[in-house]
Amino acid sequence: MTITQTRPGEGQGGAVRRPSRLFRNMSAKVAMLPLIFTAVVIFLGGTLWTVLYSFTGSGLLPRLEWVGLEQYERLWGTRKWIVSIQNLALFGFFSLIGTLVIGFILAALLDRKIRGEAVFRSIFLYPFALSFIVTGLVWQWILNPEFGLQSVVRELGWSTFTFDPLNNPSIVMYGLLIAGLWQGTGLIMCIMLAGLRGIDEDIWKAARVDGIGTVKTYVRIIIPMMRPVFVTALVLIAAGIVKLYDLVVAQTSGGPGISSEVPAKYVMNTMFGGQNLGQGFAASTMMLVMVVIILIPWAYLEFGGKKNG
Amino acid sequence: MKLSTKLLSATAICAAGSAGAVDLEVMHWWTSGGEAAAVTKFADAWTATGNTWVDGAIAGGGDTARPIMVSRIIGGDPPAAFQFNHGRQAEELIEAGLILDITDVAEAEGWADIVSPTSLMDSCTYDGRVFCVPVNIHSWQWMWLSNAAYETAGVPVPTNWAEFMETAPAIREAGIVPLAMGGQPWQQNGAFGVMALALAGEEAWRAVNVDKNSEIVMGPEYTAVFEAFGEARELSNGLSVQDWNQATAAVIEDTAAAQIMGDWAQGEFALAGEVAGTDYSCLPGLGDVALLDTGGDAFFFPVIDDPEVQAAQKELAALLLSPEVQVAFNSAKGSLPVRPDVDLTTVNECTQKGLDLLAAGATVPAGTQLLSPDTTTQANDLITEFWSTPAMTPAEAQERYAAIIADAD
Numbered sequence: 001m002t003i004t005q006t007r008p009g010e011g012q013g014g015a016v017r018r019p020s021r022l023f024r025n026m027s028a029k030v031a032m033l034p035l036i037f038t039a040v041v042i043f044l045g046g047t048l049w050t051v052l053y054s055f056t057g058s059g060l061l062p063r064l065e066w067v068g069l070e071q072y073e074r075l076w077g078t079r080k081w082i083v084s085i086q087n088l089a090l091f092g093f094f095s096l097i098g099t100l101v102i103g104f105i106l107a108a109l110l111d112r113k114i115r116g117e118a119v120f121r122s123i124f125l126y127p128f129a130l131s132f133i134v135t136g137l138v139w140q141w142i143l144n145p146e147f148g149l150q151s152v153v154r155e156l157g158w159s160t161f162t163f164d165p166l167n168n169p170s171i172v173m174y175g176l177l178i179a180g181l182w183q184g185t186g187l188i189m190c191i192m193l194a195g196l197r198g199i200d201e202d203i204w205k206a207a208r209v210d211g212i213g214t215v216k217t218y219v220r221i222i223i224p225m226m227r228p229v230f231v232t233a234l235v236l237i238a239a240g241i242v243k244l245y246d247l248v249v250a251q252t253s254g255g256p257g258i259s260s261e262v263p264a265k266y267v268m269n270t271m272f273g274g275q276n277l278g279q280g281f282a283a284s285t286m287m288l289v290m291v292v293i294i295l296i297p298w299a300y301l302e303f304g305g306k307k308n309g
Numbered sequence: 310m311k312l313s314t315k316l317l318s319a320t321a322i323c324a325a326g327s328a329g330a331v332d333l334e335v336m337h338w339w340t341s342g343g344e345a346a347a348v349t350k351f352a353d354a355w356t357a358t359g360n361t362w363v364d365g366a367i368a369g370g371g372d373t374a375r376p377i378m379v380s381r382i383i384g385g386d387p388p389a390a391f392q393f394n395h396g397r398q399a400e401e402l403i404e405a406g407l408i409l410d411i412t413d414v415a416e417a418e419g420w421a422d423i424v425s426p427t428s429l430m431d432s433c434t435y436d437g438r439v440f441c442v443p444v445n446i447h448s449w450q451w452m453w454l455s456n457a458a459y460e461t462a463g464v465p466v467p468t469n470w471a472e473f474m475e476t477a478p479a480i481r482e483a484g485i486v487p488l489a490m491g492g493q494p495w496q497q498n499g500a501f502g503v504m505a506l507a508l509a510g511e512e513a514w515r516a517v518n519v520d521k522n523s524e525i526v527m528g529p530e531y532t533a534v535f536e537a538f539g540e541a542r543e544l545s546n547g548l549s550v551q552d553w554n555q556a557t558a559a560v561i562e563d564t565a566a567a568q569i570m571g572d573w574a575q576g577e578f579a580l581a582g583e584v585a586g587t588d589y590s591c592l593p594g595l596g597d598v599a600l601l602d603t604g605g606d607a608f609f610f611p612v613i614d615d616p617e618v619q620a621a622q623k624e625l626a627a628l629l630l631s632p633e634v635q636v637a638f639n640s641a642k643g644s645l646p647v648r649p650d651v652d653l654t655t656v657n658e659c660t661q662k663g664l665d666l667l668a669a670g671a672t673v674p675a676g677t678q679l680l681s682p683d684t685t686t687q688a689n690d691l692i693t694e695f696w697s698t699p700a701m702t703p704a705e706a707q708e709r710y711a712a713i714i715a716d717a718d
Contacts, residue, residue, distance in 0.1 A: 059683070060379065060401035079709075080690045145549070167549045169697055253551075255492050257697030258690055272376030274686035275401065 047288065054281035062277055071282035081283065084261045090173050091180070091262070092241040098181050099237050100230070103188030108218060110189070111196045121193070125186040132183065136250025139179035140166065166252055169259035176251060176260060183247075184240060188233050195229030196222070231302065242291055263287050331621035333389035335608075336365035336381075338374035339642075341554040343576020347642035354634045360621060365391075370552075372495060382407055387611030389622055395432045395443060395607050396677035402609070408440045409610040414623045415439040418630065423648045426603055426667070432678050433607060441607040442626045444635075445644035448601035448663065449503050449571045449675070452592040453557070453578070458485050458566040469596035470507060470537070473567065477544055480566045487544040489556040489565035494693035496553050498685070500569040501538055501692050502676055506602075507595040508534045511673065518679045523715035526707065535703035535710075542696055560589070569595070571604075575643035575659060585657040593662055601666050604675030605644065684717040 057067040075081050106124055110117050127135065142148040145164040153161040165175030199222055207217040223230075245264035248254060254261040263283060271280030333355070339348045345366075352362040365388055367374035375398065378391045382402060393399050402408050415421065415430075424430045424443060433441040452473070459466045459476065462483035467473040477487040490496060506514045509530035516525040525531060548565055550556050557577045559565035568574065575591075583589055593599050608629060610622040628634060635646040645663055656664065666672070676685065691713060695706040 061383070061405050078687075078690075079694065253493070255551075255693070255697065257694045259694075259697065268376070269686065270683075272379055273372050273682070275379075275398070275682040276686075279683075 050281050051285050051288075054278060054285045056278050058277035058281070060275040060277065067278070071278045072286075074279065075282050075286065080258045080261055081263070081266055083258055084263045084266045087173055087260060088241070088244065088262050091177060091244060092238075094174075094177050095180050095184070095241055096234075096237055098177070099184050099188050100233060102181065102185045103233065104192050104223075106185065106189040107192035107196055110193055121190070124189050127183045128186045130183065132246040133250045135179050135183045136247045139175070139182070140251045143175050143178075167256055169256050172252060172256065172260045176247060179247060179251060180240075180244075184237065188237065191229060191233050191236075192226070195226045198229075199225060238294070242287065330360050331617055332361040332363050333618070333621055333625060334363040334365050335390045335392075335625075336367065336374070336378050336388040337392035337606075338367050338369070338371050339392070340366050340368045341552075341577065342580045343641065343643060344573070346580070347576065347638050347644075350634065350637040350641055351629065354628055354631075354637070355625060358624070358628065360624075363389075370493065370495065372493075382611050387613060389613065389618060390608050390610050390625060392606050392608055393441070394677040395429060395603070395605050395675060396679075397681050398677060399441070399609055400435070400681075402611075403435045403440050407611055409612050409619065409622055410438050410440060411442070411610065411623055411626050412439045414626050418627055420630065423630075423650060425647070425649045426670070426672055428603060428672075428674055428678070429605070429607075429647055441609045442629050443605060443607045443647045444629050445605045445639055445642060446603050446647055446667070447571050447573055447605040447644050448593075449499050449604065450506060450594045450601050451572050451574070451659075452503075452567055452569050452595050453560055453574055454567045454590045454592065455560045455563045455565070456588060456590055457563040458483075458560075461485065461563070462566075466590050467596070468592065470504075473595075474537075474540065477566075481544075485563070486546070486548040486559065486565040487567065488541055489548055489550070489559045489568040490541075490545040490696070491553045491556040492549065492551045492697075493553070494689035496556070496570070497696045498689045498692040499571065499676075500541070501534075503569050503595065504538055504541070505531070505534045506600060506673065507597040508537055510598060511600060514673070517714055518676065519674070521714050521717045523711040526711040526714050531707060531710075532703075535707045538695075538706075539703040542699070545696075572643055572645070572659075572663060575657075576641070579643060579657075585659045591659040591662065593666060599666060600671050600673050601663065602675040603667075603672045604677055605647070681718055684713060687713045687716075 053062050053064075054071055055066060055068060056063060057065045057070070110120060114120070130138075143164070143166045145151065145162075145167065150161060150163045153163070165171045165178075203221060203225070204217070207221060212220075243264060244262050245268070248260055248262050248265055252260045254265055264287070267280045267283045267287070270276050270283065274280075335351075337348060339345060348364070348366070352364060355362045367377055371394065375393065378388070378393075379402070381387055382391075387407070399408060420439070421427075421430060429443040429446070430439070433439055433443060454466055456466055458480065462476070462479045462485065464476040464479045465472075467476055473487075480487045490500065505517070513525050513528065513530040516522040517531070548556070548559055550559065553570055553574070554577050556565070556568050557570060557574045558581075560568045561578060561581045561583060575585075578585070578589055585591065593601060608626070610626065613619060613622070630648065632648065632651045635648055636651050639646045643660070645660070645667060649668070680688070688710070691706060691709050695701050695703075
C-alpha cells in the first residue's frame with residue numbers, strides 16, 4: 001500500500017479544497033483503531049464499570065444491589081487496608097529514592113569509560129530479566145535465617161549476627177525493598193546510561209576548562225540536562241510501585257501477620273479469597289484515586305507548562 | 310432429568326467397554342505427601358473405569374487455590390470437577406447457575422440415607438437440589454503431641470489444655486518449642502477456633518458462630534479464650550515455618566512438642582512411619598470438650614455444555630462415594646469416611662477416637678458451614694495480626710473480633 005499525501009493548499013488544478021482534519025493521515029488512523037478501541041472500551045469502560053460496582057454489595061459475582069458508600073466506610077475502617085497503604089508509602093518512598101540514586105551512581109560509574117563495561121552492564125541488568133516471583137523466592141531463601149545470609153555470616157565466626165527481616169514485622173518491608181531494588185535498579189541504570197551518553201562531550205570539556213570538579217559537574221550541569229530521562233525513569237518506577245503484588249506474594253505472602261500487606265494484594269484477597277467483589281472494587285477505586293492525585297498535578301506541571309513556553 | 314439418567318447408564322455401559330473415554334480435569338489443593346497419596350486413590354479408581362483423570366493440583370492451600378478455580382469458572386473455562394470445603398464457599402456459584410445439579414445421582418445412589426452426619430448433605434443442598442459430593446470428614450479439634458519431646462523434658466504427656474500449659478516451661482527448658490504453628494493466617498485462625506470451642510464450651514461457641522452474638526464474644530468465656538490464645542502465642546516463639554505440614558514435621562522430628570491442627574495432620578504422621586499412641590498422642594477437643602466439627606472436602610461439578618462430559622461428571626460423582634473408594638481415600642488421607650457403613654480396615658488409636666465421637670453424635674458444624682468466606686477472611690486477618698504482633702493485647706483482639714462477629718452475615 002502506497003501512501004500519497006497531498007499537502008493542504010497544494011491542490012491540483014487550483015481548486016482549493018481543505019480536507020477535513022478528521023480524514024488526514026487516514027491509514028495511520030485506521031491502524032490506530034484497535035488501540036483506540038482497547039483504550040476506550042477496555043481501560044476506560046472497565047474502570048467505569050469497576051467504580052460503578054464499588055457502590056454495590058456484590059459478593060462472588062457482580063450484582064447491581066446498591067449499598068451507597070458502605071464499602072468505602074468498611075474499607076477505611078479496616079486495619080489491613082491502612083497497613084497496606086502505609087506499607088506502600090514506605091516502599092514507594094524508599095524504592096523511588098533508592099532506585100534513582102543507585103541507578104544513577106551505577107550509570108555514572110560505567111560512564112567513566114571503565115574496562116569491561118559491557119560485562120558489568122549485563123550483570124546489573126540481569127535481575128530485570130527475572131520475574132518478580134523468581135526474585136521473591138530467591139530473596140526469601142537468601143534472607144531465611146537458617147539457610148541464607150544470617151547462617152553464612154554466623155559460620156564465618158560472628159555467632160551473634162542477626163539479620164532476619166522477613167520474620168520481623170517491624171522491618172519486613174525493608175526485606176522486600178532489598179529484593180525490589182535488586183531487581184529494578186538495572187533497568188534504571190541502563191536508561192540513565194543512555195541519557196549520559198546523550199550529553200555532548202563539549203559540555204565536559206567546557207566544565208573542565210572552567211575548573212569545575214567532576215561531582216559538581218554531574219550535580220549542577222549533567223543532572224539538570226537529563227530531566228527528560230529522569231521523568232521517564234520516574235514513570236517506570238512509579239508504575240512498578242503501585243502494582244507491587246507478585247513480589248510480596250512470593251516473598252512473604254503479606255506476613256508475618258499482616259505486616260507486609262499491600263493494596264493490590266488486599267484487592268485480590270477480598271475479591272477472590274473473601275468472595276467480596278464490592279469491597280475489592282472499592283479498594284481498587286481508591287488505588288486509582290491515589291494514582292490520579294499524584295499524576296494530575298505532575299502532568300499539569302510537566303505538559304501544561306510546555307505549551308506556554 | 311430422564312435424559313441425563315439415560316445418558317448416565319449409557320456412559321456406564323460405554324465405560325465398561327472402555328470406549329468413549331472422557332478426560333475430566335479435576336482441580337484440588339491436595340499437595341502435601343499424605344494428601345497426594347490420597348488423591349491418587351481417586352485417580353486410580355477413575356482411570357480403572359476407562360476414563361482419564363487430568364490432575365489439576367494447585368499448591369499453596371485453599372486460600373490460593375479457590376480464587377484460581379473461581380476465576381476459571383467465571384471466566385468460562387471451568388474444570389470438570391473441583392474441590393471446595395463443605396459449606397458456604399460455593400453458594401453464589403450455585404445461585405448463578407454455574408454448578409451442575411446432581412440431584413438425580415444423589416437420589417439414584419440414596420445419598421440421603423448413607424451420608425452421615427446429615428449436615429454434610431445439607432451443606433450440599435440448595436433449594437432442595439443437590440450440587441456437591443461430600444468425600445470426607447475432617448475435624449479441626451485435635452492437638453497432636455510428640456511423646457518423645459515430653460520424655461526428653463521429663464514430664465508426662467498432657468491430657469488437657471491446663472496440663473499442657475503447666476508442662477510448657479519444662480519443655481522450653483529442654484530446648485523444645487512447646488507449640489508449633491505455621492505462619493499462614495488460616496492455621497492461626499483455625500487453632501483459635503479449636504481453643505474457643507474447647508475453652509469457652511459448646512454453648513458460648515454456638516452463640517458466637519451460629520447466632521453471631523457479639524455480646525458473648527465480650528463475655529467471660531471468650532475473655533478466657535483470648536487470654537489463653539495470647540499465652541499460646543508466646544509458646545510458639547522460636548519456630549518460624551509457613552506451611553502446616555512443616556509445623557507437623559517439627560512435631561514428628563520432636564523439635565516441637567505439640568501442634569493444634571486438624572486430623573489431616575495424621576496423614577503426615579502416617580507417612581513418616583509414626584505410630585499413634587507410642588510416637589505421638591492426640592487430644593480431640595484439646596482434651597477438654599470432646600466435640601468434633603464436621604468440615605471436610607466436597608467436589609462440585611461446573612456446568613459444561615457437553616452431554617458426554619456431563620454424564621462423565623455424574624459417573625465420577627457416584628464413584629467418589631462408592632464404598633471401596635471411600636475406604637482407600639480416607640485411609641490414605643487420615644480423614645473419616647462420610648458413610649458409616651464402610652469399615653476402615655486398619656484404624657489407629659486416634660482415628661478410632663474420632664470414629665467413636667462421630668458415632669456418638671458429638672459433632673458441631675464446621676466454621677466453613679457457618680461463616681461466609683468474607684467473615685472468615687476478616688477473622689483470619691485479625692487473628693494473624695494478633696499472632697505476629699506481640700504488642701497487641703488479647704483485650705484489643707477481643708474487641709475487634711466482636712466487631713467482626715457483629716457485622717457477620
